[in-house]
Amino acid sequence: MAYLEGKNLVASYGVVPILHECSVEVEKGELAVIVGPNGAGKSTVMRVLLGMLDATSGSVTLDGKDISMLSTQDRIGMGLAFVPQTKNVFPSMTVEENLEMGGFIRKDDISKTIQEVYELFPILYDKRKQLAVQLSGGQRQQVAFGRAMMTKPSVMLLDEPTAGVSPIVMDEIFSNILDVRNAGMAVLMVEQNAQQALNIADKGFVLVSGRNEHTGTGKELINDREVRKKFLGG
Amino acid sequence: MSDSIDIINAFALMTNFVILPALSYGSQLALGALAVTLVYSILRFSNFAQGDSMAFGTMLVILISGYMISKGWTITGFPTAILAIPLALIGMSIYLLTMDRLVYRHYRKIKAKQNIVGITASIGVMFVTGGIVRFILGASAQRFGDGERFIFSVREFKAFTGLEQGIAFKTSQFLTITLAILLVAFLFYFLQKTKTGKAMRAYSDNTELALLSGIDPDKVVQITWLLVALFTTIAGTLYGLDKGFAPQQYHLLLLPIFASVIVGGIGSPIGAIAGAFLVAFSEILLTYAYKKFLIYLLPLSMHPSSLVQLIGTEYKYAISFVILVIVLLIRPTGIFKGKVIDGE
Numbered sequence: 001m002a003y004l005e006g007k008n009l010v011a012s013y014g015v016v017p018i019l020h021e022c023s024v025e026v027e028k029g030e031l032a033v034i035v036g037p038n039g040a041g042k043s044t045v046m047r048v049l050l051g052m053l054d055a056t057s058g059s060v061t062l063d064g065k066d067i068s069m070l071s072t073q074d075r076i077g078m079g080l081a082f083v084p085q086t087k088n089v090f091p092s093m094t095v096e097e098n099l100e101m102g103g104f105i106r107k108d109d110i111s112k113t114i115q116e117v118y119e120l121f122p123i124l125y126d127k128r129k130q131l132a133v134q135l136s137g138g139q140r141q142q143v144a145f146g147r148a149m150m151t152k153p154s155v156m157l158l159d160e161p162t163a164g165v166s167p168i169v170m171d172e173i174f175s176n177i178l179d180v181r182n183a184g185m186a187v188l189m190v191e192q193n194a195q196q197a198l199n200i201a202d203k204g205f206v207l208v209s210g211r212n213e214h215t216g217t218g219k220e221l222i223n224d225r226e227v228r229k230k231f232l233g234g
Numbered sequence: 235m236s237d238s239i240d241i242i243n244a245f246a247l248m249t250n251f252v253i254l255p256a257l258s259y260g261s262q263l264a265l266g267a268l269a270v271t272l273v274y275s276i277l278r279f280s281n282f283a284q285g286d287s288m289a290f291g292t293m294l295v296i297l298i299s300g301y302m303i304s305k306g307w308t309i310t311g312f313p314t315a316i317l318a319i320p321l322a323l324i325g326m327s328i329y330l331l332t333m334d335r336l337v338y339r340h341y342r343k344i345k346a347k348q349n350i351v352g353i354t355a356s357i358g359v360m361f362v363t364g365g366i367v368r369f370i371l372g373a374s375a376q377r378f379g380d381g382e383r384f385i386f387s388v389r390e391f392k393a394f395t396g397l398e399q400g401i402a403f404k405t406s407q408f409l410t411i412t413l414a415i416l417l418v419a420f421l422f423y424f425l426q427k428t429k430t431g432k433a434m435r436a437y438s439d440n441t442e443l444a445l446l447s448g449i450d451p452d453k454v455v456q457i458t459w460l461l462v463a464l465f466t467t468i469a470g471t472l473y474g475l476d477k478g479f480a481p482q483q484y485h486l487l488l489l490p491i492f493a494s495v496i497v498g499g500i501g502s503p504i505g506a507i508a509g510a511f512l513v514a515f516s517e518i519l520l521t522y523a524y525k526k527f528l529i530y531l532l533p534l535s536m537h538p539s540s541l542v543q544l545i546g547t548e549y550k551y552a553i554s555f556v557i558l559v560i561v562l563l564i565r566p567t568g569i570f571k572g573k574v575i576d577g578e
Contacts, residue, residue, distance in 0.1 A: 050446070076448045084446070090439040093432070101436045104429070105448035147447070 001064055003028045003186050004080075004155045006049050009058035011041075018044045019210040021058070026188045026203065028154065031181045033218065035194040035231060036207035042190040043085070045207070046157050049188075050082050051075050062155070077105055081153035085160040085190075088144035091133035095124050098132050098143050102150030110150060117146035120176065138169035145176060156180060158189035162196075174200055195232050198222050206231060243399040244530035250388075250401040252518050258407040258476055260514030261414035265469035266487065267494040267506035268421060269462045275438040275501050276458040277338060279352020283360040284491055288470030289367045289484035290329060291463070294322035295471045296371065296378045296479060303380060313379045315471055316409065322471075326463040333359050334459055342455075360485075367481050375480035379406060399530075406475035413468055418507065421461070425503070430457060438501070486551060490517065493554035497561050499572025508569060513554055521547045 002025035011019040018041045026032040034042045047053040049060055051072040060068045067075055076082075090098050099117055103110035118125035121142040127135060132143050141161060148156060161177065162170040170193065178200060181187045191197035198204050201218035206227060214227050221227050266284055273281040281287075298318035308314045337359055341351050384390075385408045388400030425431040437444040437454045445451060470484065477483070494513045498505025523543040532538075545553065561568060 052442075052445075072445050073448045073450065076446060082446050084443065087440055088443060090436045090443060092439050093435060097432055097436075100429075101432060101444070101447050101449070104433060104436075147443075151448070 001061065002026060003063055004049070004188065005059075005061045006045060007059050007061070009045065009048050009055045009060075011044055011048050011053055011055045011058075013044075013053075017210065019048065019055070022207060022210055022212055023058075024049075024188065024205050026155070026186045028186045029181060029184050030202045031177065031187045031189070031200065032203040032205065033194075033197045033201040034188070034190045034205045034207060035197060036205075036213070037231070039209075040207040041210040042207055043159050044210075046082065046159050046188075046190060049157060050080060073105070076151060079151070079154035080157065081148040081151055081155065082157045083144045083148045083159065083161060085163055089132040089140050089147065092131060094129055094131055095135070095143055096128040098147050099150055102147035105151060113150055113152060117149055120149075120179070121146055138165050138172070141165060141169070141173060142176075145173075149180075153185065155186040155188065158187065160190055160192050162191065162193055170196070195222070198232075239533065240398075240530045243397055244527055246397055246399040246401050247527055247530065250399070252515075252522055254401070254403065254407055256511070256515045256518040258404075258410040258472075259518065260511035261410045262469050262473040262476065263487075263490055263494050263514055264507045264510035265414055265417060265465045265472070266491040267498070267510045268418070268503055269465040269469065270491055270495050271501060271503055271506045272458050272461055272465070274495070276434060276454060277342075277352060279338075279349050279356060280492070280495075280500075281462075282353060282356040282488060283333075283363055284466065285485045285488035286360045286363040286367065286481075287326075287330070287462075287466045288473065288487065289479075289481050290363050290470075291322060291326045291467030292470035292474045292479055292484070293367050293371050294325045295319060295467065296376075296474075298322055299378060299380075308380065311382045312405065312409070313381045313475055315378060315380075315475060319467060319471060322467050323463055326467045327460050330459040330463050330466075331456065333363075334455065339455075342451075360488075364481060364485055371479075371481070373481055375478050375483070377478045379475045381405065404476070406472065410472040410476060413472060417465065417468060421465075421503065424461075434458065489551050489558075490514075490554040493558045493561075497557055497568055499568030499570035501572040502568070502570040505568050505570035505572055513557060516557060517550050517553045520545045520553055521550050 005025040007023050008021045009019050009023065010021060022041065022045060024032065024034060024045055034045060036042055044053065048055045051070060055068065059066055062078055067078065090101060093101065099114050100110065103113060123139055124142055124146060127139065132140060135143065158177070161173050165173065174196065177187055177189065189197070198218040198221050204216060204218050204221040205212060206214035206221065214221060214224060266288060270281055270284050273279065295315050295318045298321050299314040302308065302314050302318060307317065309317065337355050338352065341355060382405055385403040385405055388402045391402065392400040425435055433444070433449045434454055434457065436447065437449055437451065490513050494509035495506050497512055498507065498509030521543065523541040525538050525540065525542045528542060529537050
């Protein structure tokens with residue numbers, strides 16, 4: 001059994017069904033990527049894994065324990081962390097306050113973790129007294145990432161971390177993600193830039209209309225003719 | 235009266251009849267407006283029950299201080315009402331938390347479009363609260379301030395300065411301004427420096443991300459109501475000490491309070507305070523009769539014969555209304571760029 005596993009997830013928004021028996025999983029020290037066309041239910045999988053949306057059936061397990069019934073806060077407490085695609089910072093709070101809020105549930109001293117985030121993203125140290133709303137898109141993404149790191153999570157869920165950033169910043173973000181994975185975290189991300197994401201991924205899930213269409217290692221998927229034709233533009 | 239220009243007496247006159255009353259009325263509005271701002275920022279609705287909640291808090295203070303006076307537990311010089319506030323706060327907190335549990339929580343759970351639903355629900359709470367107050371204390375006006383009425387009276391001021399025009403500084407004005415400064419300082423310290431206060435700002439800023447950071451929404455809401463209880467009870471008590479207690483008067487306070495919040499920029503605490511003073515000064519400056527003031531300042535030949543009052547005091551609530559309309563038309567985000575009310 002994988003470290004984080006969503007199995008046969010079925011979910012809907014009201015009466016509109018989104019996921020049909022969809023499964024994803026990720027191990028510690030592994031980067032798994034969910035790709036697929038718009039409306040495939042990629043972000044919905046994330047929401048179900050986090051307990052922000054209840055699945056009608058299927059299960060979510062973390063380290064072998066069933067967490068399907070737990071609230072979002074409890075799952076965060078157990079080591080899940082999430083960086084949403086949009087609205088992923090507290091805009092009218094400073095960079096430092098954003099990080100403090102990220103570590104809200106921790107009872108111990110968080111200043112060391114804040115220092116670690118500053119080491120990972122030196123620009124945030126220079127801007128620590130500025131409001132998040134005043135930062136550029138790439139910097140705000142770093143704040144969002146840093147905020148999620150504050151709980152010292154074992155699993156990091158990322159929803160399109162490179163949406164709307166320049167190619168240079170995209171490379172930077174991917175390299176940050178690989179750092180996190182190499183540090184032993186399980187990373188699961190939804191990505192619009194499928195080609196680049198699969199290139200660095202250990203594992204990939206191709207979702208279409210809420211179903212698993214293809215599953216394999218990043219390399220396998222990139223080399224798969226059907227996947228290339230349908231999702232990677234030839 | 236002399237026919238020369240007398241700036242000092244004119245200033246004393248303005249201080250006594252405009253500046254001091256407007257400062258204390260503005261402080262009372264500011265405390266009420268901060269309570270509305272807190273509810274709007276955290277619970278995302280405009281709390282129509284604010285005026286009647288202030289009446290409820292004041293009612294508790296009147297009941298408790300009445301008991302204390304009957305037992306002789308008073309302090310010389312100050313109104314017993316001030317001693318009754320801590321106990322009244324407990325009662326007010328219980329009342330607000332109960333209302334939240336019975337009414338508002340339901341709409342949070344079903345994730346209703348909150349401003350319009352919350353407004354409607356709070357109108358219900360407003361009527362219930364107002365009804366309870368009238369049931370217990372009656373609808374008529376009453377005074378409950380005991381102790382010294384003045385820090386210094388007109389006569390003492392005149393004797394001390396030798397001016398023709400006196401200034402009185404009422405105990406209620408002194409208490410209002412002092413307590414308002416203390417409470418505002420406390421609120422800003424709490425929101426800026428404490429972990430709980432920051433969590434409230436985070437929740438107000440981005441609710442979903444606050445949940446993802448493990449901030450407990452129920453706790454944030456409860457602390458909000460406790461702060462609202464604090465501001466509401468003290469605002470109501472101070473207003474009552476200053477102008478007497480009458481349920482209908484408190485009910486109508488909703489208009490200047492909402493005007494303050496919107497003028498300042500809804501959701502912005504600094505805006506609420508600035509808006510409150512703007513509304514208070516507008517109300518008093520526009521309804522003040524300037525005859526005597528002009529007599530001090532103008533040569534005899536130009537002395538006015540009329541009262542020189544721009545608007546009758548019976549229209550003072552219309553002033554809030556006009557301010558409200560002008561702001562919504564010209565700058566809906568308010569002075570300090572708050573949120574625009576969009577029904578979401």
